[in-house]
Amino acid sequence: MTTAATSVDSESSAFDVESVRRQFPALSREVYGKPLVYLDSAASAQKPEVVIEAELSCYREYYANVHRGVHRFAQLSTDAYEAARQKVSTFIGAGCPREVVFVRGTTEGINLVASTFGRQRVGAGDEVLITAMEHHSNIVPWQLLCEQQGAKLVVAPMSQSGELIWDEFEKRLTKKTKLLSFVHVSNALGTINPAAEMTAAAQEQGIPVVIDGAQAAPHMPIDIASIGCDFYTLSGHKMFGPSGIGALYGKLEHLNTMPPYQGGGEMIRTVTFEKSEWAEPPAKFEAGTPNIAGAIGMGAAVDFLKSLDMAQVAAYEAELLEYGTQTLEAIPGLTLIGTAQNKAGVLSFLIDGVHAHDIGTILDREGIAVRAGHHCAQPVMDFYGVAATARASLALYNTKDDIDRLAAGIGKIREVFG
Amino acid sequence: MSELTDLYQEVILDHNKAPRNFGVLENADRTADGHNPLCGDMLRVSLVLEGDVVQDIRFEGSGCAISKASASIMTEAVKGKRVAEVEALFEGFHELMTGDPSVKGEAGAELGKLAVFEGVREFPVRVKCATLAWHTLEAALREDGKVASTE
Numbered sequence: 159m160t161t162a163a164t165s166v167d168s169e170s171s172a173f174d175v176e177s178v179r180r181q182f183p184a185l186s187r188e189v190y191g192k193p194l195v196y197l198d199s200a201a202s203a204q205k206p207e208v209v210i211e212a213e214l215s216c217y218r219e220y221y222a223n224v225h226r227g228v229h230r231f232a233q234l235s236t237d238a239y240e241a242a243r244q245k246v247s248t249f250i251g252a253g254c255p256r257e258v259v260f261v262r263g264t265t266e267g268i269n270l271v272a273s274t275f276g277r278q279r280v281g282a283g284d285e286v287l288i289t290a291m292e293h294h295s296n297i298v299p300w301q302l303l304c305e306q307q308g309a310k311l312v313v314a315p316m317s318q319s320g321e322l323i324w325d326e327f328e329k330r331l332t333k334k335t336k337l338l339s340f341v342h343v344s345n346a347l348g349t350i351n352p353a354a355e356m357t358a359a360a361q362e363q364g365i366p367v368v369i370d371g372a373q374a375a376p377h378m379p380i381d382i383a384s385i386g387c388d389f390y391t392l393s394g395h396k397m398f399g400p401s402g403i404g405a406l407y408g409k410l411e412h413l414n415t416m417p418p419y420q421g422g423g424e425m426i427r428t429v430t431f432e433k434s435e436w437a438e439p440p441a442k443f444e445a446g447t448p449n450i451a452g453a454i455g456m457g458a459a460v461d462f463l464k465s466l467d468m469a470q471v472a473a474y475e476a477e478l479l480e481y482g483t484q485t486l487e488a489i490p491g492l493t494l495i496g497t498a499q500n501k502a503g504v505l506s507f508l509i510d511g512v513h514a515h516d517i518g519t520i521l522d523r524e525g526i527a528v529r530a531g532h533h534c535a536q537p538v539m540d541f542y543g544v545a546a547t548a549r550a551s552l553a554l555y556n557t558k559d560d561i562d563r564l565a566a567g568i569g570k571i572r573e574v575f576g
Numbered sequence: 577m578s579e580l581t582d583l584y585q586e587v588i589l590d591h592n593k594a595p596r597n598f599g600v601l602e603n604a605d606r607t608a609d610g611h612n613p614l615c616g617d618m619l620r621v622s623l624v625l626e627g628d629v630v631q632d633i634r635f636e637g638s639g640c641a642i643s644k645a646s647a648s649i650m651t652e653a654v655k656g657k658r659v660a661e662v663e664a665l666f667e668g669f670h671e672l673m674t675g676d677p678s679v680k681g682e683a684g685a686e687l688g689k690l691a692v693f694e695g696v697r698e699f700p701v702r703v704k705c706a707t708l709a710w711h712t713l714e715a716a717l718r719e720d721g722k723v724a725s726t727e
Contacts, residue, residue, distance in 0.1 A: 511593075513640035515615050516584075519699060523580050532616040545616040545638055574584050575641075 173474040178466070179555050181206040192525030195563045200345050200504055200551030201529050203376055203398045205459075212458035213400060216451040224450055225424060225441070239450055242457025243440070246405045249460045250371075250390065251381035257413065259406045259440040260453050264372040265295040267391030267406035268339070270443060271368050272299040274416040275389070275408075276337060279366065282308035285334040287365075289327070289351070290316040290541060291344040294534045296370045300339060309336070316541070320347035320496040327356070331363055338367045342374035342390075346535040346549070347496025348479075348504030350374075357387045366412070372396050372404075376553060377475055377502040379468040382407055394452065398553075399459030403452030406443075413439035420445040471554045475503055478552055482561045489568055495547050505550040506533075509568070512575050514546035520574055521548075524567040582695030583702070584641065587649075592641035597651035601634035610637075610712030610724040612704055617643055621712040628659045633713075640705050642696065647709035649689055659717055666710045669693065673703050 179185050184204045187194050196204060216238065222231035224239045240255070247255040261267045276299075280286060286300045290313050297311075304311045312335070314327040331338070338360040343350050353374075357367045366388040374380060375397040382390050389408050395401035408416075418425055418436055422445030427435040436442045463471075482505050486492055491510035509517060518530030529549045532539045539545060550564055604622035611618055619637035623630055633655055635647045654662045668687050673696045696706050704726035715724035 513638075513644075515640040515702070515705060516642070519583070519702060520580060531614060536616060539616060545618070570580075574580060575589065 173466075173470045173554075175474065175555065175557055179557075181208070181462070182555055183207060183210070185555060189525040189527070190523055195524075195526040195560045195567075197550035197552065197556065197560060197564060198527045198529050199376065199553035199556075200373060200396070200533075200549065202395045202401065203553055204555065205400070206398055206462050208462050209399055209455050209458045213451045213455040216454050221451065223447055235450055238454045238457075239448070242453045242460075243405075245457040245460040246392070247407075249380070249464065250375075250392070250405075250407060251383040252407050253383070253410065256439055257407055257410050259408065259413070259443040260448050261391070261404050261406050261443075262402055262449070263393040263395070263404035264370055264391045265299075265393075267389075267404055268296055268368065268370060269299045270406055270419045271339075271389050271391075271408070272303045274419050274443075275366070275412055276300070276303045277307065278416065280304070280307050280309045280336045283334065284309040284336040285312045285330075285332070286310070287312045287314060287330050287335050287338045287360075289314045289322055289340045291320060291322075291347055291349055291351075291538055292339075292341050292535065293345050293370065293372070294536070295372075296339055296341055297537070300337075310334075313537075314340075316349075319498050320344065320349045321498045321500075322349075322351055322356075328359060331360055331365060333363075335360070335363070335365050338365050339370070340368075341370045341372075342380075343371075343377065343502050344496070344535075344538070345373045345504070346506055346533040346538045346547070347498065348501040348506070348551075349496060349498040350378075350500040350502050352500075353385045353387070357385055361386065373502070376463075378472045388412060394456035394459060397456075397459050398462060399456035400449075400452040403449045403456045405456070408439070410439065413443070416443075418445070419443050422446045424448075466554065472502075475552055475554060478556060478558065478561070479503065479505070481558050482550070482552065482564075485561050485565050486568075489565065491572075492568065495542055495544070503552045505552070506547045507550070508544060508547055509571060512571055514548045516575070517548040517568075517571055520571045521564070521567045524563070524570055526564055526567045528564075579695070579698050583699055585692045585695065587689065587692045588641060588645040591645035591648040595635075595644055595648040597634045597648065597655070599634055599636055601632060604632075604634075606716040606719055608712050608716035608719075608722075608724055610708050610715065610726075612639075612643070612708050612726045614704065614726070615640070617705075617708065619643065619647060619708055619712050621647070621709065621716050623713075623716055625659075625717075630654050630657055630659070630662060635709060635712075639708070640702075642693075642702050642705040643708050646693060646706045647712075649692070650709045650713065653688065653690055654713065662713070662717070665690065666714065669710065670707060673697050673706060 220234035224236040243255045368389040372393045394403040425445040493508045495506040514530040601622040607622040617639040623633040711724040
């Protein structure tokens with residue numbers, strides 16, 4: 159990362175953002191007669207032509223159900239679906255494709271782990287540890303589990319800048335802790351957590367680790383082999399793939415011994431009215447007809463990202479984030495929320511006397527899409543004592559011009575509100 | 577910018593900056609909380625009802641310019657009104673923002689200052705901001721102890 163960052167410290171970086179932008183048809187659209195500035199990729203990213211085309215060609219050319227038919231299209235669809243699993247597996251550094259379960263997204267991935275592995279491991283009086291910067295999707299499934307099991311949800315605190323307080327975190331890894339689940343990159347603050355170090359600290363004490371990687375995958379290289387976590391989950395739509403598809407990585411030893419998540423077709427070996435036997439993972443966790451075209455689209459999104467070199471993407475975005483931070487910090491009355499040293503893609507901010515929703519509406523009329531609200535992270539908002547922030551989130555297709563347009567849009571807010 | 581100034585009219589910006597009837601109402605006999613789960617805004621409306629007349633009313637909480645101004649202007653509009661009149665006002669107010677603009681007129685004429693919210697029509701996602709206070713008032717009048725929600 160360091161070498162990549164120093165090699166692109168000028169405008170003439172190896173990363174060609176204009177050629178990337180041309181691959182995203184939505185980015186050339188106009189909104190209210192103004193060229194779109196899309197700064198809401200942390201909510202959901204735009205899609206490159208290759209992803210759109212992959213879904214279209216699946217439906218147009220060879221669509222059928224997977225793993226079932228003996229006919230030609232069934233074979234082609236199954237091949238494409240399994241090829242997508244292979245692509246995701248390689249992209250995140252999983253041991254083998256069997257460790258990759260297709261799910262609807264990160265939310266379902268975490269719910270799957272909580273309701274199978276979680277129920278096996280967490281009992282009365284035990285603790286599940288999360289951090290103060292989690293998205294609701296990495297809070298609520300554990301709350302449900304703890305309620306069911308009579309366990310306790312423990313929260314590792316963060317500092318005012320939005321960084322994990324290491325000593326406090328370590329103190330909360332105890333004999334009672336049966337599971338650690340944390341966000342790799344915070345959606346509300348942009349904080350990048352030290353995933354490998356946190357994982358090692360937990361595993362030293364025999365505590366299995368779940369990582370919510372939804373916001374990490376679009377910004378940086380992910381290597382599960384080096385992080386060493388037990389579970390890692392992704393959302394297709396955050397990494398330029400389709401919505402309604404995601405992936406859960408799980409260590410094979412866990413997937414083998416975990417009970418099924420949902421019952422139905424595809425996840426069984428044999429069924430009688432007395433008893434059923436489960437298929438091997440990942441099929442054991444993929445009951446029912448999956449999001450076939452979505453998975454194929456996610457595979458295409460991985461191809462797209464691999465064509466770019468994620469280290470270069472991370473370096474380009476770091477430069478953009480730095481520019482955005484400097485630009486926004488220079489605006490009087492604007493406060494940035496989330497100022498971690500190690501940060502990706504998020505500029506969450508407040509403007510004195512103007513509510514986030516009003517910021518969102520005024521920017522929208524300038525053609526600028528930002529998120530306004532609690533970002534599904536209400537505890538994070540509570541920590542900063544605010545109900546909502548405006549959030550400009552960056553992706554690999556954003557430019558310094560987008561930041562300048564944002565700053566000009568914020569000027570309009572002052573015009574309206576005085 | 578024309579649509580933006582339709583939304584953020586002077587009256588609205590003024591009530592946002594200096595909300596009327598803002599704060600705790602001592603001796604309130606009806607209170608309800610309102611919540612917009614989309615943005616996390618919370619609002620509390622308290623009132624004193626004498627017979628079926630809203631004798632006094634105040635609100636507190638945080639929100640965007642639209643929700644705060646709407647709450648402020650609402651308290652002015654309903655003070656001294658009978659419950660049935662309050663309900664008719666809410667209906668007219670809601671109609672102003674969501675109804676067919678070609679059939680407005682009769683209801684609009686009685687809305688008085690509330691008519692400044694007509695611009696919200698062009699911003700459908702913001703209608704909930706404008707109606708949160710009214711839903712909360714309704715809940716207070718129903719007095720069923722439920723938190724009013726825009727969802």
